[in-house]
Amino acid sequence: MKVPTKLVSAFRSRSAFLLAAHINPDGDSLGSCLALAEGLESLGKKVLIYSREGAPEFYRFMPGHKKIKSGIGKMPDKDTLLVLLDCNSPERAGLERQPCNASAVIDHHETESLFGDIRWIDRGAAATGLMVFHLLRALKIVVTKSMAVNLYTAMAVDTGSFRYSNTSPDVLRVAAELVEAGASPGMIAEHLYERWGKNRFDLLNLSLGTLEIRDRIAVMYITRDMFLKTGTAEADTENFANVPRTLDIVRISVLVREVDEGLWKVSMRSKGQANVAKIAEAHGGGGHRNAAGFKIKADFLSVIKTIFSEGGKVLAIK
Amino acid sequence: MKVPTKLVSAFRSRSAFLLAAHINPDGDSLGSCLALAEGLESLGKKVLIYSREGAPEFYRFMPGHKKIKSGIGKMPDKDTLLVLLDCNSPERAGLERQPCNASAVIDHHETESLFGDIRWIDRGAAATGLMVFHLLRALKIVVTKSMAVNLYTAMAVDTGSFRYSNTSPDVLRVAAELVEAGASPGMIAEHLYERWGKNRFDLLNLSLGTLEIRDRIAVMYITRDMFLKTGTAEADTENFANVPRTLDIVRISVLVREVDEGLWKVSMRSKGQANVAKIAEAHGGGGHRNAAGFKIKADFLSVIKTIFSEGGKVLAIK
DSSP: OOOOHHHHHHHHHOOEEEEEOOSSOOHHHHHHHHHHHHHHHHTTOEEEEEOTTOSOGGGTTSTTGGGEESOOOSOSOTTOEEEEESOOSTTTTTOSSOOSSEEEEEEOOSSOOSOOSEEEEOTTOSOHHHHHHHHHHHTTOOOOHHHHHHHHHHHHHHHTTTTSTTOOHHHHHHHHHHHHTTOOHHHHHHHHHSOBOHHHHHHHHHHHTTOEEETTEEEEEEOHHHHHHHTOOGGGGTTGGGGGGGBTTOSEEEEEEEEETTEEEEEEEEOTTOOTHHHHHHTTOEEETTEEEEEEESOHHHHHHHHHHHHHHHHHOO | OOOOHHHHHHHHHOOEEEEEOOSSOOHHHHHHHHHHHHHHHHTTOEEEEEOTTOSOGGGTTSTTGGGEESOOOSOSOTTOEEEEESOOSTTTTTOSSOOSSEEEEEEOOSSOOOOOSEEEEOTTOSOHHHHHHHHHHHTTOOOOHHHHHHHHHHHHHHHTTTTSTTOOHHHHHHHHHHHHTTOOHHHHHHHHHSOBOHHHHHHHHHHHTTOEEETTEEEEEEOHHHHHHHTOOGGGGTTGGGGGGGBTTOSEEEEEEEEETTEEEEEEEEOTTOOTHHHHHHTTOEEETTEEEEEEESOHHHHHHHHHHHHHHHHHOO
8 A cells, every 4th residue: 555755754854734534434444543643643633533422431441541522722834734634624524614734644445535735545545544654654654553553443443353355465464564563353342242231232123124126126214202212312222224235135235224304314235236325425425335324304104105116226336 | 374294295195085974064164065075186185074964054155065974884995094174083074983994183172082193272263164275285285166155155154154253363364365365355254244045044043032131141942933934043043042142231142952851952142251162162062262062961041051151161261
């Protein structure tokens, strides 16, 4: 993986950085921010990490997560470089305006904006965390145990712990180096997949009860009532959309949940060539070929109809 | 990983081999047999692969699986070397007698017998497939695409696709080499985790309905009626025992199913230090610290009582 020289120079020459994760941050976005921040701090730089929602509870096992701020305040320095990680527009980072005079983008998403003075977007990279690993190496920064845990988590989240087709030899070799640097695959997997509360388990069982499969598309939903009944919130639905993927006949698996009165959040997961990012983009959302999402304000039945219809079109593309 | 010189010499000097998987073979046992067989054949050796149950349907995506025989017949040669893979006694391989004059064992299980003229048992190895990879390298055999698929599957099965604590840097580096040799992580994961029939999904939902959690031990069961109702068989319960592990409070997750009138098969999965192999051994079964099983002929209620009581003892060990 080739790190742009301009990017390496910017990190070497500047003294202050604002690292921003995307809204509703996942492990890749947060792990990339945390590892890069620690690396830059080891070089004596000033760093601020911004995530609109702070660090979600689910990710509070990640070392240094307390450094993540949900507000920006005053910039430490006027030459601060804004670095968007795992996203490529200020909007996706939850920033209403560009708060710095200069900006860089490190991302691997399909959906792309033209933002950024220095842009490193590698759609072929499995995770932004993998790109950050190579950036740290280009900066000759030694990976500490906490950086290793953050980068391993970043890659694990975006490769389904090495189960998705984006699991490249580079991903596996970097993972090996991160384990040597102190990351524990068992501990990280336990945090990602085995820390469910009973109420979350009950919510999954309730939503499985709504499962409908039609023309290789599986749809299940969660209403506000179901959240209330189980004492859960939207963040508890992480990974639910993947569950119906276990079914042989399913090519696209969709989870729809009511995040506000009449406002639905749709998460789609697909197998093989079915590109669900296309559906997300058509509704102002985004993501990757096999994992994408969007929000839609409409009545429930028309949401479901839209999903089956647009999913069918995606599956028809050979 | 150091491959015993004596073992390498035996593979070099002998001309015929009987490779045997363990009964109810899993991907590690089958993948190890298939990759080693192909490697030996490339050296012009005669090889027979024996698995008492043949190749279960679930694993019929593994290249060369048709070579696996459920009977031995006449030995091709009187100097044939019996090689037990992923097990270490003729009984575990479903062999009533030792059919050859010489034997070797390649295994990584906790439960150990004294069988074998040449013994290579590495409890620290994540998978027998990993050991076979190093053996092939010691024999200077080039790993083909089909060997890579078989060995990657072997390691994926025994590391929960790199989620268990046995995921070492060596496992990840070998996995990287296997991907370079042609193994596809996405395709293999799809076969292992995403090829469920709807009836299997229904069976899981039924068994989740029986879930009982007491003192950090989760137990769920499947009766013969539940198999009948969903048109499923015992082989369809693969991985079910792992599901309640997702719960934060659960340290030991147990699946009990009725395989015959009053005969129960118990599969246990644990997190961290809880050694369920101890429970399995006490009942004539076996396995690893975090995954083990046994069969028991008893009435249902006493089986459940035994599990909670012996599970509690294992959890009490600090």
